[in-house]
Amino acid sequence: MAISLSVVLLLAIILVVLMRSGSLKAGPAIVAVLFGFFLASTGMAPSINRFLNELAQTINSISF
Secondary structure, three states, rough: OOHHHHHHHHOOOHHHHHHHHOOOOOHHHHHHHHHHHHHOOOHHHHHHHHHHHHHHHHHHHHOO
16 A cells, blocks of 8 residues: 555656656646556556556675
8 A cells, every 4th residue: 555655656656747847738647647547447556556566575695
């Protein structure tokens, strides 16, 4: 839960920065948000969630 909240917050910040810089207009941003919302309710959601969790664990296990 904490990872998904962090990812959502990070993506929201990136979305706002892109919209304010003019790199991303409001229309495509709304489409991207709606795509993510509807993708979360499909059968692919658990697979995507597992992939993101594995990716986060891999990044976390990398020691510098």
